Amino acid sequence: MRGALTFAESVGGDVAVSVDRISVFLLAENCLLREALARFFRKKEDIDVVGAIPYSPSALATLSAARPDVALFDSPAIALTGPRVVSQLRHAQEKTKAIMVGMEQDEAMFLSAVGEGVVGYVLKDASATEIIRVVRAVAAGEAVCPPCFSLSLFQCAAQEISFLTNRRDKTQFGLTRREQQLIGLIRMGLTNKEIGSRLNLSEQTVKNHIHRALRKAGASDRSEIVEKCRAVEMPRPGLG
Helix, strand or coil: CCCEEEEEEECCCEEEEEEECEEEEEECCCHHHHHHHHHHHHCCCCEEEEEEECCCCCHHHHHHHHCCCEEEECCHHHHCCCCCHHHHHHHHCCCCEEEEEEECCCHHHHHHHHHHCEEEEEECCCCHHHHHHHHHHHHCCCCECCHHHHHHHHHHHHHHHHHHHHHHHHCCCCCCHHHHHHHHHHHCCCCHHHHHHHHCCCHHHHHHHHHHHHHHHCCCCHHHHHHHHCCCCCCCHHHC
């Protein structure tokens, strides 16, 4: 947050009230939603709207320059895939927290958003007041999702904990977790270029990881190492 701003409120006399103001940036494709939320936010004493624009090639630079506490997105195609703005923002600016608004009740989309770094997820039937609540909670360091997705999060966490607990015993060939993850993606039929795009790695970095994994496993090619590791529990690539 940008710090405390003191203002006077007249209720039977002047009373000084200290409010932590939250800076919010709206990167939303839906013009009606964008303008309506901007107007609603500007009526709140604890929120500053520091930007409200649709996506363009320069949008990420504009958003980063504003250094908001919270950024709101309404387009999975912009935020999570395509330009993957949330992932770029997470790597470039750790301070800003991402919220998706106007979303469908889609578990796969929700988990994809979490994997990209979203910490607030609001369904399309939420009221403006509910969105305000999520913005304030996320700005305060909380993560917020609809109750219908809570079980999915617990199940993913349980699977990850199980993997972390057992990987020392189950891992073969001395493969690192990244190398195991890459082999899991190879099993899905992804090319080095596609793996690099999925994990935000250069194609050469992917090649280097795979080469080391082949050497450790004593495998001559990608197909052989997949076969050698088929019995090994791999981390699920979708959330990596």
